[in-house]
Amino acid sequence: MENTSKAMIEARNVNVYYDDNHAIKNVDLDISSGTVTALIGPSGCGKSTFLRCINRMNDSIPSCRITGSITLDGQDIYDKAIDVVQLRARVGMVFQKPNPFPKSIYDNVAYGPRIHGFARNSAELDEIVFTSLQKSGLWDEVKDRLNTSGTALSGGQQQRLCIARTIAVNPEVILMDEPCSALDPIATAIIEELIEELRSRFAIVIVTHSMQQAARVSQKTAFFHLGEILEFGDTSEIFTNPKVEKTKDYITGRYG
Amino acid sequence: MTDKDLTSGSPWTTDAMQKRLKKRYRKEAIFKAVGLSGLLIGLCALAILVISIFTTGLSGFKETRLTIDVYMDPAIIKATPDLDEDARTAHMARVNHRALIRNSLRLEFPDVKSRRDIMALQRLTSNGARDEVRQGLIDDPTIIGKTIPMNLRASSTVDMYIKGQISRDVAQSSRKISDKQLVWLDKLSAEGRIVKGINWEFLSSGDSREPELAGILGAAVGSLLTLLVTLVIAFPIGVATAIYLEEFAPRNKWTDMIEININNLAAVPSIIFGLLGLAIFLNVFNMPRSAPLVGGLTLALMTLPTIIITSRAAIRAVPPSIREAAIGMGASRIQTQLHHVLPLSMPGILTGTIIGMAQALGETAPLLMIGMVAFIVDVPEGILDAATALPVQIFLWADSAERGFMEKTSAAIIVLLFFLVLMNGLAIWMRHKFEKRW
Numbered sequence: 001m002e003n004t005s006k007a008m009i010e011a012r013n014v015n016v017y018y019d020d021n022h023a024i025k026n027v028d029l030d031i032s033s034g035t036v037t038a039l040i041g042p043s044g045c046g047k048s049t050f051l052r053c054i055n056r057m058n059d060s061i062p063s064c065r066i067t068g069s070i071t072l073d074g075q076d077i078y079d080k081a082i083d084v085v086q087l088r089a090r091v092g093m094v095f096q097k098p099n100p101f102p103k104s105i106y107d108n109v110a111y112g113p114r115i116h117g118f119a120r121n122s123a124e125l126d127e128i129v130f131t132s133l134q135k136s137g138l139w140d141e142v143k144d145r146l147n148t149s150g151t152a153l154s155g156g157q158q159q160r161l162c163i164a165r166t167i168a169v170n171p172e173v174i175l176m177d178e179p180c181s182a183l184d185p186i187a188t189a190i191i192e193e194l195i196e197e198l199r200s201r202f203a204i205v206i207v208t209h210s211m212q213q214a215a216r217v218s219q220k221t222a223f224f225h226l227g228e229i230l231e232f233g234d235t236s237e238i239f240t241n242p243k244v245e246k247t248k249d250y251i252t253g254r255y256g
Numbered sequence: 257m258t259d260k261d262l263t264s265g266s267p268w269t270t271d272a273m274q275k276r277l278k279k280r281y282r283k284e285a286i287f288k289a290v291g292l293s294g295l296l297i298g299l300c301a302l303a304i305l306v307i308s309i310f311t312t313g314l315s316g317f318k319e320t321r322l323t324i325d326v327y328m329d330p331a332i333i334k335a336t337p338d339l340d341e342d343a344r345t346a347h348m349a350r351v352n353h354r355a356l357i358r359n360s361l362r363l364e365f366p367d368v369k370s371r372r373d374i375m376a377l378q379r380l381t382s383n384g385a386r387d388e389v390r391q392g393l394i395d396d397p398t399i400i401g402k403t404i405p406m407n408l409r410a411s412s413t414v415d416m417y418i419k420g421q422i423s424r425d426v427a428q429s430s431r432k433i434s435d436k437q438l439v440w441l442d443k444l445s446a447e448g449r450i451v452k453g454i455n456w457e458f459l460s461s462g463d464s465r466e467p468e469l470a471g472i473l474g475a476a477v478g479s480l481l482t483l484l485v486t487l488v489i490a491f492p493i494g495v496a497t498a499i500y501l502e503e504f505a506p507r508n509k510w511t512d513m514i515e516i517n518i519n520n521l522a523a524v525p526s527i528i529f530g531l532l533g534l535a536i537f538l539n540v541f542n543m544p545r546s547a548p549l550v551g552g553l554t555l556a557l558m559t560l561p562t563i564i565i566t567s568r569a570a571i572r573a574v575p576p577s578i579r580e581a582a583i584g585m586g587a588s589r590i591q592t593q594l595h596h597v598l599p600l601s602m603p604g605i606l607t608g609t610i611i612g613m614a615q616a617l618g619e620t621a622p623l624l625m626i627g628m629v630a631f632i633v634d635v636p637e638g639i640l641d642a643a644t645a646l647p648v649q650i651f652l653w654a655d656s657a658e659r660g661f662m663e664k665t666s667a668a669i670i671v672l673l674f675f676l677v678l679m680n681g682l683a684i685w686m687r688h689k690f691e692k693r694w
Contacts, residue, residue, distance in 0.1 A: 057583065089585070166585070
């Protein structure tokens with residue numbers, strides 16, 4: 001593992017409740033920059049719930065209650081002093097289903113910089129849009145039709161547009177909630193390549209149901225089961241030599 | 257399916273199965289026929305309605321005029337040449353125009369002698385003819401002493417006879433027009449001095465006691481002002497309420513109760529809203545009676561539930577993924593609403609609003625309660641002037657004893673339908689214009 005820097009995100013003793021339903025139990029997890037961390041586990045095990053805790057997307061669910069601490073660069077993100085709007089810019093998110101805004105491709109990418117006031121003039125905004133689209137590998141495909149609607153793109157392109165939109169606000173962490181589950185194998189391969197490229201600049205957390213995908217793109221893997229992390233470690237270690245029986249059963253397809 | 261069927265060949269080819277198939281197709285055909293006939297009945301009803309309104313109403317837009325050589329008798333006008341313009345206008349307004357017309361008609365029909373007959377002769381023209389003579393004098397004072405051919409408005413009875421609404425075949429006692437009047441009209445007709453045209457007055461003046469002089473403009477302007485007040489009050493409040501309830505309000509007993517009440521309010525009879533307007537706006541706040549302001553406020557109360565309910569449905573129809581995307585980008589809740597949810601739900605909100613407004617345009621009962629049912633001749637100039645509204649005008653005319661108001665009633669209905677179609681067309685156009693696909 002080339003990256004040995006201190007963890008950017010440290011989750012300690014995190015518990016999440018939906019009313020009486022204890023969805024996440026005592027989860028500890030470190031997420032480092034320059035690393036892709038995969039969260040795997042059977043459906044309903046709390047992977048996505050945990051992911052959404054990291055940028056406080058669960059705030060909008062009234063019945064959701066969170067205890068424990070999650071820190072970003074040593075700062076508790078559930079602290080009252082934290083501005084949740086800024087937090088979500090620092091911790092970007094890509095969703096399961098591509099969800100570009102029904103606006104032009106340009107406006108999709110420019111939306112984040114606009115609301116956060118990143119660009120002083122239109123030339124700077126153009127530059128941000130250009131670099132974001134280039135980083136997401138979409139520039140060559142859309143450079144001639146920046147004014148057409150983002151929803152007119154194909155599924156894989158839409159998802160890359162969503163990634164471009166996210167990196168346009170220069171986040172530190174990108175959360176991906178099953179980003180390829182709605183895509184065909186070719187589009188998936190392109191996104192996976194993209195994740196590999198983005199790894200050097202961002203910490204990436206990816207929830208996936210595909211064992212192969214987790215093995216291909218991640219350096220660290222956490223196995224969730226019924227709201228708990230049963231095993232967390234280097235991906236190569238987990239996939240070749242799992243220490244817990246349940247993990248072994250799951251990744252070999254005997255369970256889940 | 258029994259084992260025997262399976263062993264004796266495919267179950268799909270048995271007689272029983274064929275029968276079932278036939279039955280299924282027959283049921284489908286019956287269902288289709290019932291649906292189609294329902295549609296046909298509906299269309300027929302609509303066609304009958306439209307045809308009956310248009311056949312009686314279209315003549316309301318036409319008028320009859322009689323070409324009379326009016327002798328501008330200086331002895332009656334008694335104008336002094338040294339008057340300035342204002343004084344002359346004032347003087348011309350005081351002239352006995354009725355006598356001018358009567359004398360001219362007597363010159364036209366010299367054998368009419370008795371007082372009764374002269375009165376009957378005079379009644380061929382409308383009271384509005386006097387105003388036309390006066391206007392002629394004011395426009396051009398040099399016509400004094402000359403004989404000028406003028407197209408004077410015919411009375412409602414003559415108008416109806418010319419339009420064929422009074423038959424000359426019935427006995428004199430059971431029609432409003434006498435045999436003598438018919439003879440005079442025949443003479444005028446033979447000389448080509450009965451002129452038919454479009455009744456611009458109907459579209460450009462207020463109400464009148466005389467059918468041939470009554471116009472729809474006063475009511476139309478009253479409706480317009482009322483709807484303007486309704487829109488300005490109900491649209492922002494309705495949309496804001498919808499956004500709050502749908503996106504911000506916590507789910508608890510209170511919001512549940514508010515929601516139930518809003519839904520119930522949409523079904524409250526409109527006259528109740530009229531009573532509410534009467535009690536609050538007139539009795540508590542002492543606002544002017546019969547004013548579009550009060551009418552608009554009352555109709556706004558009535559329209560609010562409709563706007564809130566349709567707006568909430570439109571907001572709910574925006575996919576949650578769009579909200580997640582915006583929040584995930586770090587947009588605040590208000591930014592999410594203003595940048596994404598509201599623009600996407602706008603077509604639905606506008607459609608709902610216009611449908612609510614169209615409903616308000618056709619509403620009569622609440623306006624009766626707040627005094628917009630009065631006989632008002634002047635076209636209102638502001639939201640504080642006394643006014644009436646299109647449906648109320650229709651109600652007033654339909655209630656009127658004069659037969660001439662029958663065609664005016666239908667004509668007013670045509671005007672109201674025109675505005676309704678216009679508003680619905682606007683709703684469709686806006687929906688297409690603002691619609692975005694994803």
